[in-house]
Amino acid sequence: DTEVTQTPKHLVMGMTNKKSLKCEQHMGHRAMYWYKQKAKKPPELMFVYSYEKLSINESVPSRFSPECPNSSLLNLHLHALQPEDSALYLCASSPLPGGAYEQYFGPGTRLTVT
C-alpha cells in the first residue's frame, strides 16, 4: 500500500461548527504532515509529527488542532473557523522525519467555511 488517504473529500462547515479531517497511511512512515493550499498557490506547511509527536507548528491558529493517535493516523480538528480558512487541506507522510525523504501526499480535503 503506497498511498495516503484522506477523508472527507469535501467538507462544508459553518463558523460555529466542529469538524475533523482524517488522514491515514500504511507505509510504516514515521513522519506525517498537514499542509494548507489556497488556489493557485503552493502548499503551506502547518504541522509536522515525528514518531507521533508534534515537532513543528508553523504558528497555526489554535482553531486548528492536530492529533496523531498512532503512527498510521493523523487528524486535524477544526473549530470556530473563518471563511478565509477555506482551502485544500493536504496530508503527507515520509519514511522518516528530516529533509532527505520524499513526501507522499494524499488527495486532500476541500474545505469550505460559510
Next chain:
Amino acid sequence: GESVGLHLPTLSVQEGDNSIINCAYSNSASDYFIWYKQESGKGPQFIIDIRSNMDKRQGQRVTVLLNKTVKHLSLQIAATQPGDSAVYFCAENTRQAGTALIFGKGTTLSVSS
C-alpha cells in the same frame, strides 16, 4: 520566508515538444530537491528527486538538472503529452532534523494537441 521560486508562472507547449520548467533557490544549505506535479483537484504527485551530490538525474521522460553554483533547478519533460498538463512545484529541504519541505510558487504547464 520562501526560499524556492519558479521563473515563469505559466508555460504553454505543443504536444510532442520538450518542456523545460525552471526553479531558483536561495538556501545554499539545501541538499535535497523534489519536483511535484499537481493536477486539478488532486494532491501533489512525486515526479523525481535529486540530492546535492548529483548534477543530473533521469526518469521516464523526465530529467532534473541541478546547478549548485547558481542555485538553479530545472525539470525537463520529453515529448510532452496532454496528460502532462498540470501545475509543477519544485521543493527543497536540508537533511537536518526538524526541517520540512519548502515549496516554490509553481508553474502551470498547458499542453495543446
